[in-house]
Amino acid sequence: MITKYLDITSELKNALANNQPIVALESTIISHGMPYPQNRDTALEVEQILRDQGVIPATVAIISGRLKIGLRAQEIDYLAKSGSQITKASRRDLAYLLAQKMDGATTVASTMIAANLAGIRVFATGGIGGVHRGASESFDISADLQELANTNVAVVCAGIKAILDLELTLEYLETFGVPVLGYKTSELPAFYSQKSGFKVNYEMQSAEEIAELLRTKWALNLKGGVLIANPVPTDKGLDFEMMNSAIDQAITEEKRLGIKGKESTPFLLGKVKDLTDGLSLDANIELMFNNVKLAAEIAKAL
Numbered sequence: 619m620i621t622k623y624l625d626i627t628s629e630l631k632n633a634l635a636n637n638q639p640i641v642a643l644e645s646t647i648i649s650h651g652m653p654y655p656q657n658r659d660t661a662l663e664v665e666q667i668l669r670d671q672g673v674i675p676a677t678v679a680i681i682s683g684r685l686k687i688g689l690r691a692q693e694i695d696y697l698a699k700s701g702s703q704i705t706k707a708s709r710r711d712l713a714y715l716l717a718q719k720m721d722g723a724t725t726v727a728s729t730m731i732a733a734n735l736a737g738i739r740v741f742a743t744g745g746i747g748g749v750h751r752g753a754s755e756s757f758d759i760s761a762d763l764q765e766l767a768n769t770n771v772a773v774v775c776a777g778i779k780a781i782l783d784l785e786l787t788l789e790y791l792e793t794f795g796v797p798v799l800g801y802k803t804s805e806l807p808a809f810y811s812q813k814s815g816f817k818v819n820y821e822m823q824s825a826e827e828i829a830e831l832l833r834t835k836w837a838l839n840l841k842g843g844v845l846i847a848n849p850v851p852t853d854k855g856l857d858f859e860m861m862n863s864a865i866d867q868a869i870t871e872e873k874r875l876g877i878k879g880k881e882s883t884p885f886l887l888g889k890v891k892d893l894t895d896g897l898s899l900d901a902n903i904e905l906m907f908n909n910v911k912l913a914a915e916i917a918k919a920l
């Protein structure tokens with residue numbers, strides 16, 4: 619049985635049994651997405667924000683070959699300190715890491731898998747993976763998109779980061795039937811910025827409206843996820859053009875160094891952070907708090 623590999627905390631088991639609201643959280647954002655100690659502080663603060671709203675946090679990671687749903691503060695600190703020493707674990711890495719009794723930080727894809735195994739339907743993160751710029755040559759398309767196509771979990775994010783090809787990512791999601799919703803916006807946010815020049819499929823005005831769409835999708839057996847794009851708060855957003863020029867520089871540097879595959883996303887994120895002098899880190903933290911608040915409302919409404 620699956621329980622052979624899964625560790626769900628007793629708090630979460632209780633919450634699941636009593637139908638209490640739960641929000642899943644990924645751990646690659648902790649290990650690979652932010653520097654120490656901001657990564658640890660943000661991860662702990664995010665859990666506190668959920669608790670303050672009456673929602674149980676379920677941070678996911680692989681520790682000593684166990685797929686853990688719900689982490690202790692020490693485990694979060696361990697992932698935060700280990701940084702990129704920890705294996706970034708997407709769908710294809712899960713079996714290896716569990717069989718070898720290793721550690722891994724879960725991406726959006728593998729966190730969705732874990733949430734689905736536990737029966738958790740709402741997940742909050744910063745940004746998802748997508749179709750990379752130049753994908754027609756590199757074939758670099760994140761496994762996150764196939765997970766959204768197949769796994770019944772709603773993902774709240776701040777849109778799609780402009781290190782990706784937003785237009786191709788939207789086309790891919792359309793092909794695989796994943797609805798892209800904008801929370802109080804008709805424009806797809808681009809992670810650090812509220813604007814991207816692209817439209818979401820549908821603008822939603824409330825968590826209740828989103829919950830009703832989720833119930834309807836899954837009642838119809840339309841398997842797969844839903845992407846909920848929540849723009850970074852106005853006063854925290856960064857200029858789209860400035861971000862784009864930092865991203866272009868990061869991509870040029872990546873090509874020069876020959877970085878590919880699973881190293882690509884963490885490299886680009888790190889480079890953009892350096893190039894924007896930490897400004898992007900502040901925005902990243904604020905948008906994460908903002909996404910968690912919306913996810914909490916959706917989890918309660920479901």
Ligand code: PSU
Nearest residue numbers: 646651725726745746747760779880883
């Ligand atoms: N995009 C972001 N921030 C992130 C990631 C993506 O804006 O932290 C992380 C997430 O964990 C996501 C992963 O699931 O990168 C995607 O990696 P890849 O492109 O290698 O699938």
Ligand code: MN
Nearest residue numbers: 758759760879
């Ligand atoms: Mn990739």
